[in-house]
Amino acid sequence: MGSRKKVHAFVRVRPTDDFAHEMIKYGDDNKTIDIHLKKDTRRGAVNNQQTDWSFKLDRVLHDASQDLVYEIVAKDVVSQALNGFNGTIMCYGQTGAGKTYTMTGATENYKHRGILPRALQQVFKMIEERPTHAITVRVSYLEIYNESLFDLLSTLPYVGPSVTPMTIVENPQGVFIKGLSVHLTSQEEDAFSLLFEGETNRIIASHTMNKNSSRSHSSHCDNLTSVLGVSQARSRTLSDEKYITSKINLVDLAGSERLGKSRSEGRVLKEATYINKSLSFLEQAIIALGDQKRDHIPFRQCKLTHALKDSLGGNCNMVLVTNIYGEAAQLEETLSSLRFASRMKLVTTEPAINEKYDAERMVKNLEKELALLKQELAIHDSLANRTLVNYDPMDESQIAEINSQVRRYLEGTLEEIDIINLRQIQEVFNQFRVVLSQQEQEVESALRRKYTLIDKNDYAAISAVQKAGLVDADGHLVGEPDGQGFGLGVAPFSTKPGKKSKSKKMFKEQLSSSARKEGASSPLSSKDLDVSASKTQLTPSSKDGDIKDMLMRDRETSNTEPLASDSPKEELRPPRPSTPPAKPVAFEDFKNERGSEINRIFKENKSILNERRKRASETTQRINAIKQEIDVTKEALNLQKSLREKQGEYENKGLMIIDEEEFLLILKLKDLKKQYRTEYQDLRDLRAEIQYCQHLVDQCRHRLLTEFDIWYNESFFVPEDLQMALRPGGSIRPGMMPLSKIVSLGEDDQDRFSQLQQTMLPEGPDSVSFYNAKVKMEQKIVKNHRGMEKEMQPTPVLFPGESLGQSLVGCSPWGRRVRHE
């Protein structure tokens, strides 16, 4: 197996009384055949025409009996087939040279029977000699004529008409012909009946075809016949799931004569074309197969080579018999036949056994073995005094029990986990993994709830924190004498400072107001941070550096000394930390909580914008490509024009006559220009969309920042009494003026503010717009702050100065085009 083997090529010479002794000479080794051609006298004394050829083959068969031919040519191939090797035997040669005689033989004379009946006989004889094997034999008989497939056994009463025309199908197992009848044959006699049936049909078909053919003189030159003997061998012992298959293809090719044979004398050296086209494709395939450098073999060019794909080369034992005439008159065809034979000799195949597995049988065998092993185990257990151990796969409750054992073991309430069997050990490890990953997740989400975690590698965020003054240049928390590395944990306003929790154990101490006051809080060591964020490396969720920068600039507000916060309504608003968090940190909180909706819309708009930008750049690229092509086409057209002008122009009734090439170029140019226009229009539309989206993104950013400002001030700076007024049902709609402004109002201002509240607001809701307009003059106003939550839920969102029709997602003025896709 695995070694390459050359194709065996034999020559059989048809016996004749008129043998050309001076021209054809056999070597003593029975392997060489020399051809000598007399000089073509008409060409004169001096010509370089070759006159001598020598061909070396595997055997030259002259005056050989059918017996001997079978012995030398076919016997090995057939016996190898019974061992699982595919085999192909092919007869090649000009019409009348003895292909059919060699392959089928004279059916009326037993002694003269050919390879085909002898092969069938050998197969059945060998089956008889192997009583331990269950071998089945299947026979098919196919003819290819003019690229059509004919089933020569379709006339058998039990075959029935083929509904679909036959097709050649390739699958991993090889090539087979769909629609070709396959006949299970259990004895020699049945096989012979099939052979005779097929032969009869072949002769009938051959007469019909020749009658209809314009080349009726060539006696049925366009045929190929093959018998497919598929044998499957299988051992009779039930436990054997392995079996082998093989097939033998016996091929009687069409006549190989070439065109122009009748005027042949001067054409001896020329390679004339085959009358049968499929033979020239066969020759091309053979040449390709013989060339080691070629990796593509043109098998699919015609039905013949396609059907024989895995029988030519491949993994089969292959034999070629070249049938030739011995007469001088046929020397030209004889030469080309011998050339074909030497080409075939270059082809190598890699015979291999077709081994297969019977999956069903294999499963049955494995089940049996499994049952046996279980019994064996049970015996071992009872000998070792072990109570009944279950070796079956575990069910859910058993797995849950193991999970609880693992948990208890980790908590320390279970001393050890008893080992029962391998399956249980594996499940214990499994559950360790499950519990571990659950705990990891719990820790991480606990951290996320409590802290804003900054990636140690995110230098931008770190420098932001440094700027904010929470850590010094070395990454130490401000006020911390011996912190190692940086890390930051700021309790958001929603967390009760100093609240004891389990995670506190992991973090030496959290940054709480009390701890800060005592100056005893230590920063999270980098190690601690790694534990919490090793996988996810929690980073600020926003990539909008511009916003971050803006916040940095705004940072000073967070240094403002916080106001007392003895809120009477603890349950509504959690107590605020005595130290406000840094703005960048608080911003992250804001984006996850109150600002999540606007942040989401901001991001959505940004991604729409990016998508449009990407599309615009793609369109630009396409436009450039089209432009280039237009230029090239124009140049070609100009060339054509100048050529036409040079060669003289034709006119017909005042119309210029141009040639096809120029016409096609004009059409192409027209088409390109059209494409250019469409793409350009698209680009213009896209640019407009981009501009619009950019506007929306800017608005969103502004909105996000303003909302954040309000929230930040409200959460950390606005005095409680003012907040009361800002609450739902309170007298002021928050957002009517930035709270920073409110906070920074002097006492006089605050008085005036209260007065305004008292005078304006009782006038009813209408006064709000009036009030708004007034304040707008000096302050940036964000409307609808109070109503924001309500409006946020369903997109669209209204922005200052927008009407519903202009709102962003889903309801853009362009409807479909700005929708998030």
Ligand code: ADP
């Ligand atoms: P092909 O199939 O190549 O066209 P055939 O096998 O039909 O040629 O042979 C043409 C004729 O020559 C047939 O009548 C056949 O019996 C005869 N013939 C060919 N080869 C031999 C041979 N080796 N011995 C005796 N007769 C032969």
Ligand code: MG
């Ligand atoms: Mg024939």
